[in-house]
Amino acid sequence: MKGRAAAPAAGTILCAFATGYGSAFGIDKYGTATVELDNSGTVTGAVKGKSNIDTTLIERCAERCIERFGDGEGATVTTDSDIPMAAGLKSSSVVANASVLATLDALDVAILDATTQNGVRSDGGQRRITGQNDATSTNDADHSVTMLEATRIGVNAARDANVTTTGAFDDATASMFGGVTVTDNSEDELIQRDTIDWDVLVWTPPKQAFSSEVDHDRCKQLAPVADEILDMVVEGRYKEAMMLNGFAFCTALRFTAEPILEALPATKGVSLSGSGPSFVAVGERESLESVKEKWELREGSVWFTTTVEDGARIL
Ligand SMILES: Nc1ncnc2c1ncn2[C@@H]1O[C@H](COP(=O)(O)OP(=O)(O)O)[C@@H](O)[C@H]1O
Numbered sequence: 393m394k395g396r397a398a399a400p401a402a403g404t405i406l407c408a409f410a411t412g413y414g415s416a417f418g419i420d421k422y423g424t425a426t427v428e429l430d431n432s433g434t435v436t437g438a439v440k441g442k443s444n445i446d447t448t449l450i451e452r453c454a455e456r457c458i459e460r461f462g463d464g465e466g467a468t469v470t471t472d473s474d475i476p477m478a479a480g481l482k483s484s485s486v487v488a489n490a491s492v493l494a495t496l497d498a499l500d501v502a503i504l505d506a507t508t509q510n511g512v513r514s515d516g517g518q519r520r521i522t523g524q525n526d527a528t529s530t531n532d533a534d535h536s537v538t539m540l541e542a543t544r545i546g547v548n549a550a551r552d553a554n555v556t557t558t559g560a561f562d563d564a565t566a567s568m569f570g571g572v573t574v575t576d577n578s579e580d581e582l583i584q585r586d587t588i589d590w591d592v593l594v595w596t597p598p599k600q601a602f603s604s605e606v607d608h609d610r611c612k613q614l615a616p617v618a619d620e621i622l623d624m625v626v627e628g629r630y631k632e633a634m635m636l637n638g639f640a641f642c643t644a645l646r647f648t649a650e651p652i653l654e655a656l657p658a659t660k661g662v663s664l665s666g667s668g669p670s671f672v673a674v675g676e677r678e679s680l681e682s683v684k685e686k687w688e689l690r691e692g693s694v695w696f697t698t699t700v701e702d703g704a705r706i707l
């Protein structure tokens with residue numbers, strides 16, 4: 393049996409390194425995973441076109457799905473992603489979500505949408521929805537699982553593979569569901585989800601910053617600031633939250649805040665994304681064009697994308 397899935401990248405509104413509360417939004421750039429089950433009893437990972445990448449994360453995603461829903465199968469998991477790795481754009485959440493969904497698909501496990509299951513969707517008049525933590529999140533005997541629980545499988549695989557500090561449930565839900573998500577990463581709980589419609593400008597410098605290597609103690613000192621930012625996020629003041637998050641985490645993670653200054657006052661929605669080194673700016677395309685001109689004077693790539701309302705999907 394074979395399964396295939398895609399998941400989008402994401403940008404940061406509130407980084408979870410300070411308090412465990414985080415917020416992120418899905419963007420229109422995707423990675424995919426293909427899973428082929430076999431009788432070997434062993435799971436092997438591969439990254440298309442690259443041979444020097446640690447495949448522990450994607451292997452643990454498939455293994456966790458097989459341990460829970462399978463019967464000792466082996467598998468080959470292959471990812472194909474043009475999302476820069478360790479750039480702050482959630483490449484790890486993307487491949488984890490895609491690998492989990494592809495494995496569940498290959499195992500013929502039914503994937504339930506927690507939002508429709510609860511009878512609420514983030515459309516029409518009800519923009520912001522809260523309390524999506526499904527009580528009956530999974531039914532192993534029935535061979536079914538909600539997308540929220542599938543997200544938790546990937547987050548736990550990321551913990552197994554040591555590619556995360558808090559588990560990054562904020563990034564994982566933004567990628568799995570699209571829109572804006574707000575989470576408590578210490579409990580892997582989804583607090584809030586919202587839909588937004590922004591143009592997004594990204595600057596990715598030619599460097600890497602691995603989330604597992606951040607100075608967590610230094611970030612924790614930002615707790616009082618992170619509390620203020622969380623209040624803004626819960627009120628839907630996403631752009632102001634990003635601006636404050638950007639200045640705060642540039643200080644803690646020792647990045648220059650110059651790209652944020654360059655984006656002001658064109659947009660308040662500008663931040664370092666995750667553990668960096670990418671920066672993201674959001675708003676109307678016209679006002680972001682002036683930011684693009686300034687960011688293009690820097691080394692690396694500057695590109696436009698948009699937010700996405702839908703997240704990961706089976707292909
Ligand atoms: N295409 C991929 N295939 C397999 N694993 C990947 C892929 N992209 C990223 N990863 C995993 O994610 C890790 C990077 O995660 P992280 O440091 O959190 O950066 P990011 O911000 O990009 O998520 C890599 O070390 C690798 O384990």
Ligand SMILES: O=C(O)C1=C[C@@H](OP(=O)(O)O)[C@@H](O)[C@H](O)C1
Binds near residue numbers: 409482483484667
């Ligand atoms: O590993 C983690 O716990 C986190 C990683 C960060 O993202 P990146 O992986 O994009 O740096 C950050 O945004 C998130 O809130 C928490």
